[in-house]
Amino acid sequence: MEAINFTAKTKKLELVRVPVPVITQPDQVLIKVAYSGICGTDLHIIQGEFPCNEKNSFTLGHEFSGTVVDVGADVKIFKKGDNVSVDPNNGCNSCDFCHSGQPHFCPVGGILNTVGIYRNGGWAEYCLVSLTQVHRIPNNVSLEQAALTEPLSCLAHGFDIISPVTVGQKILITGAGIIGNLWVCNLHLQGHRDVTVSEPNLKRLEMLGKLNTGFKLLTPDELKKNQKADPNYKFDVVIDCSGFPPAIEHAVTLLRRGGKLCIFGVAPPHAEIKIKPFDVYMNELKIFGVLINPFCFPKSLGLIEAMGDRYLNFENLGIKTFSLRQYQDAIEMLKSGTIAKAIFKL
CATH class of the missing domain: 3.90.180.10 (Medium-chain alcohol dehydrogenases, catalytic domain)
Structure with a gap:
């Protein structure tokens, strides 16, 4: 073979x-x-x-x-x-x-x-x-769709960790690779509408638009411009799917008081970020890591059934x-x- x-x-x-x-x-x-x-x-x-x-x-x-x-x-x-x-x-x-x-x-x-x-x-x-x-695989799930079971199982584990994330909260996703796109699908499926996606690659932003979610699609520069123009331009939840240290550092500055940062993307083991402990203390920030997918395959297959061709x-x-x-x-x-x-x- x-x-x-x-x-x-x-x-x-x-x-x-x-x-x-x-x-x-x-x-x-x-x-x-x-x-x-x-x-x-x-x-x-x-x-x-x-x-x-x-x-x-x-x-x-x-x-x-x-x-x-x-x-x-x-x-x-x-x-x-x-x-x-x-x-x-x-x-x-x-x-x-x-x-x-x-x-x-x-x-x-x-x-x-x-x-x-x-x-x-x-x-x-x-x-x-x-x-x-x-x-x-359930009968109404194709082998093609089932190829996404593993990444969606990791996403299901991540969603369990950062929950509750209630509809109406302001959410930022950094990175529009496949993981960022699957997070977009999951959030839209569950009724979230106040979601922004930040991605430097314009081609990927254009592709993301095909999902027709109505989410705001911005480059990191546009994100920084909005932040500079409005000191209250912040988010309740940031989900980093880039694994890019500068994007993660910037994400921390975009969190509202009591906000959650989900470090979902895999950074190289040697990568480092700088965070001010005082800001974490003063704003009661919560930082979550997500490691693979314990006991989440059934949840993932359920997500695939619910998403169907509309999203997948x-x-x-x-x-x-x-x-x-x-x-x-x-x-x-x-x-x-x-x-x-x-x-x-x-």
Whole structure:
């Protein structure tokens, strides 16, 4: 089968031919991949800015959907032909964090054992995963839409963390990549209308307009201009989807007293921001981090059902599909910002 492998020591990404995985454990599921996304985290990995498997070459891809083609002897709830999506994260089920319902903090699991980051993932024709990480797709959800289950599961976790966010509050989203666009969809679906999106790439702002939400779309310079003209130009909630330190620093200055900052985008590990502790104290600011997606796949699939074609149309979201052989074009277009997301269609 074809797969896209990455070698961390040399930062080498290449299309290779490898054997189709074979089930060796009774709790394994073999999936024929249908759609597999390129995440911003993948770009950080390729650039050597995010931890991953450094011991062996491995197949990237932690956002994917597909069809079950084989199951281990102990697998009873899935059968050949089932359409599924895969939660790439799991815990050890033994440590204090796992027993406390926080597997994303697991010292040997969570982000440290992710399919497509530490284990072979979905940038391939087939992928072998554990039964516990497989989720059946509802009949009215397509494999194409289900490729967004993983990013939407992270969003669902983030929304749980920052809730309550009541309709009528003033919200700012910084960054109009796919995550920013999915936040736009989620907020609009839930009735929010006083939402502003800040993005320096005019092409991405133009694409975002296709979602027809009526939200205000501004560049960071326009945001600063509004702030300068009106000292009370502030927001109740800021959701940073850029992972860009200057944008996060600016976001803090845009919070109303009692405001919430959600750091959702993944910044490089070495990045730093400067915040005045006095302002946090005086204004009772709340800063939230969001790490992956514990127990949020069912919520994500529910979101996908509710959003449907109204929100999850690939063209309107700025998503373009590619073959595995087009991986270099996909990565370059994503880096340039001419698209919001690239997804491999197999």
